[in-house]
Amino acid sequence: MIKSIPTHFYYNKTKAWALIGNKFAFNQYNSFQKAPRGVVMCPNKHMEIEYCEVFPKVGELPVVKVKTQLGWKTLDSLYNPEKDAQELLKHGGNAYILLGCGSGYLMKELLKRNPERVLAITGSDFLYKKNIKLLQNNNILTSQITLLHCAHPSHEFFKKLRNFSQDFPDGKAITHIGECQTFPHIFNPLRMYVEYLKHNFPQRQTRKIKKVLFPQQGFFLEPDVEEELKLRGIEVVTEKSFAHTSVSEAQALHILENHSPDIIFSINNRGSDRNGFMADACSFTGIVWATWFLDSPSFLVSDRECRKEQGRWAFCWDVAGIEPCQRLGFEKVKMLPLATNHRLFKPGKGKDELTGKLVYVGSPSFGDEERYFASLRRKPQAYRIAELFQNKVIAERLLPTLHEIEDALRQEKIDKTCFTQSEIQRLPAFILYTANLIYRVNALRAVADLNPIVFGDGWEGLLPGQITILPYVDYYRDLPALYRSDCVHLSLTHLQMRYYPNQRIFDAGACARPVLSERLPGGRELFGDEVDDLFYRDNDELHEKAAVLLENWALRHELGQKLNNLVQARHTIAHRVETILSSIASS
Known part of the structure; x- marks a missing residue:
């Protein structure tokens, strides 16, 4: 049986130390032959430290293993x-x-x-x-x-x-x-x-966008953006999402040759495969690649799929997406707030049974979050760390850094090895996920005496009895009529958004109904001062403003109409598509 020597490494500039058992052995970086047998250390500019391990001979040469973020990788077969x-x-x-x-x-x-x-x-x-x-x-x-x-x-x-x-x-x-x-x-x-x-693939020189390849996954806003592109006379070819797939190099080029688009555009990075072959193929052939992030890029982009040389465009729904996009390798990053489909969400007949009610539409978490954090949700240590940070995350809408989390693990005497490397990387997002649940539960409890109605799955056991819980509603089939109802809507913007409010204020606002939303830094940029009464600082002010609006039909109508005017003038999908196209054209 082949055995490897247990090693731990530390590399600093041109010197390397190897810890074998309890003894340190020192060797100069350029003098590999002086290193302990079976152990090699050398720097790698991308990984900062390169850990290599040399196995005893299998054939005429030894076999090398390299330590990566996902564990040890054996470069050649150990067998033949x-x-x-x-x-x-x-x-x-x-x-x-x-x-x-x-x-x-x-x-x-x-x-x-x-x-x-x-x-x-x-x-x-x-x-x-x-x-x-x-x-x-x-x-x-x-x-x-x-x-x-x-x-x-x-x-x-x-x-x-x-x-x-x-x-x-x-x-x-x-x-x-x-x-x-x-x-x-x-x-x-x-x-x-x-x-x-x-391939004899001609280099594209896109002067005007006439054809868009639009990989989709049935996510909300995808059909709305597609509709707007078609209304501008642009041909739209849809494909299944490339995200999390293993598109080969040849397949990537075949897709581009088959469709010959001017641009690949997607929502939430669905135009990229996990290896980045689609985006690389675009960069080599002169085809534009762009995406509009509606969630954190940290959840959606793998470390190995993106690099600045690809020239990727990233449009971000919130300032929270800017730094992750730049870190992950997007070259062109631009803010693009959420918006509404003004043809779908518009004033009209709503649900009479909701008249004069306080309404929130949403579930405790997204389905993607449930899957993304499946292993962490089974570990009490993860919830302990989340509990330590939850108040700070709620107050500042910022994820803790990995360094802060590692400090907390040491202070709480939690063995870091109880988490896999992948789980460690997901802990900041898990902390955000748990804090967001607490944040929304606390807000709904603060207005419980106003007997709100909550539409969504997964709330059982989380909310007091004064709150009526009704089933999930479909975004396209049910939500327009619900938002047209003469009631007061709650926003409760996800904590991952720290600058702009979420989708609810745009959709319900397009229906000329008032939406109470957190006072975030970008609110005034989007809506000015005309609907300032719809924004609150804390749960006490939320309760106060909700109570006033529920009792005052005239004020509900006035603020709803003002919000409608602002949304229709500045914040429709048509406006956002125009920004995307003009930004790309100007570059």
Whole structure:
């Protein structure tokens, strides 16, 4: 049985320390041979620290493992790496592009074939040195094989791939799956570019948007945006959402060749696959890629799918989305508040049984949240940490940082290892999720004596008996009539939004009905001072204003009409689509 040496590493500038058992061993970064047997440490510019572990020999070469955020990745098979390398090269050839070199088995097998030219790219400084040594031991000339270490897929590497493909049009591209999966941020764009070079795909020069590819998932506002695009004479082609799918490089190009759009547009990142091949394909072919975030990008975008060079457009429903988009790699980020479909939500006949009532439409959480936090909801330690931060999150509408959470874990003497790495990454959002539930429950309890009606699933056992709980209502089928009713609506904006109010004030406002909403910084920007009486600072003021409106029909009518005028003039889906199109056109 193959055993690995238990190791812990710390890297600082050009020095590396290895802790083996209880003893420290020191070695200079460039002197790998002095490191303890079986342990290698080297820096990687993207991951900051690169942890490598060398297994005892399986064949003629050892096998390397690299530690990633998701655990240890073995670059080559532990069972028969030589045979795997032979399989990759079985179709022969005289010139090769190697995307990933692995532990050396692929390079060793390639040398047996004496190719005319090879361009090899590795994502690891250690693997680069390892394969260079293999070439030197075999007296291979650098004019025959070019080996490059890529820490980031810059223009330089794309240029080298293009030049090589032009010089050797019949060259074979070999993907070392183990290394490509270990360093996806490096190899996914390079893989997509190599596939692009195989095709005679003309570079697009979009002057005017005439055709939109619109991947959808049946999410609200998708049909509304599609309708607005069509009303402008733009052809809209719909596809199933690419999000969380494994679209291959070839499939990404096939989709673009088949539809030939000017732009891929989506709601909540549904125009991107988990590897970012669709967005990379767009950037290489000159097709615009854009999305409108209606939820936090942190929940919706994987770390490996986005980079600034793709030129992605991100329109954010709230300021809370700006920093995550920039961190994740979106190049162009612009604020775009929520809005209403003014053709669907408009004044008219409502439900008589709701006249003079206080109404809230919404469930305690979204279905996506339930799935996203499924494992954390089974751990009492997660709820303990959430409890520590809930008051601060409610007051400031800000997620705690991972550093703050780790400090809290230490203070509470909670073993961090009770969470997986993925769960640690989700803890800030879980804290927000639990705080938001408490926030909405507390607000509804504060107005319980006004006998409000709540439409939504999952409230059982959370609210006092004075509150009537009715079933969930469908956004398109049931909600317009409900919002037309002569009642007072509650907003209770999700805590992930800290600048603008949520959808309710736009939809109910378009129906000329008043909506009580939190006094957020962006409220005045959207609505000015004309409906200032609809905004409250705390639950006491919420109760006070709700009581006044419930007793005063004339005031309800006046504020509802003013809100309707503002929404119709500035905050419809038509306005937002115009902003999206004009922003892209001006760039």
